Amino acid sequence: MRIYGNPISTCTRKVLATFAEKNVTPELLVLDFAKGDHKSPEHMKRQPFGQMPVLEDGEFQMYESRAIMRYVDQAFPGTSLTPADSKQRARMEQWISVEMSDFTPYAMTFLQEHYFKPMFGHQGDPALAEAARPKLAACCDVLEKALTGKQFLLGDSISLADIGVLPYIDYLMKTPGGNEISSRPNLNAWWERCSSRPSWKKASGQA
Template sequence: MAAVKVYGMPLSSCTARVLTCLIEKGVEYELIPLNLAVGEHKQPGYLAKQPFGQIPVLEDGDLTLFESRAIAKYVAYKYKDQGTDLLRHENAKESALVVVWTEVESQQYNPPISTLVYELLIKGMYGMTTDQAVVDAQSEKLGKVLDVYEARLTESKYLAGNSYSLADQNHIPYTYFLMKTPAASLINSRPHVKAWWEEISSRPSFQKVLANAANA
């Protein structure tokens, strides 16, 4: 049995972020699925691990962590000497840029893209009506962020330099879902962003997450 346990749903955006990181680092793990439809994430036993009742949670021995970006950073640091160097820890300049662009993903990219995915994809799954005004506003916001990305990616292959890092990886799950909606044009209309997306989304780590979810 794997020492590292992950509680979540195989292809929820935040669980996928953690699983992709674990696979990229070559860490064996056990995924413990939670049925959100019946409220398993709101039961006392789980709330003792994650007081906000969200997924995922990672258990590594006696350490319990929540918040997917924090978990990914922990995994990338603990296992820094194996798998892909997601933190660029041996290069101070590149390491600093990883920090910058992981913050950009969290603070600038995630708010509009997560709202778009909710409006254009999640609502439809539950028979809810898309709010076009929200879609238009968030598309404009994300477009401005992607203009910055397009400029950045004319200078380097990846966000933090010429090596794949956590800064890129954190973008994968929500962008994957966005690409299933009409808002995919926001990515496809920017050639450097499109090339970057095609590169990072085709990595074996994320492809394994998708395959595992399909077989779950």
């Protein structure tokens, strides 16, 4: 299997972490943000929104990182990252939706203003990030409560729901928004547990 993406991209990283949990290394075809590879006519045919990642499995191509994670989990044997039990599976989908709707938009504001804009030579606006803080904090409160007495969001086993949040937290920790994680004991312990896994180290370029 092959991934069109970039090692610094959050959406690429969650897909790479899923592959790593399955002990599979996909071929990574790097799209250069600075050169606008993701907006090239060739890539727009693969991903009509001009974004990454895209998965290619033989003749089959697909985009949307969360959908790709589900495909990768089912495509390979080994430990499943999706519970067999329907109620637990529904709970996993609930947390994936929370990540997408209630966590990531606010975390991304910190990432953009404090990390990615400066990385690409643009001035970030810290006030924009601070405006997102109350919503980010509200979601962190929900996650903190959900993680009480648990190793992972669903209990004792890691699932796609945990993996999907990691890329955003990793960068968030490098911004003033990181204290929303580090100040909450359950959330912080969960982050340390997940981010010390070999799969995350590999996906985030630390191994």
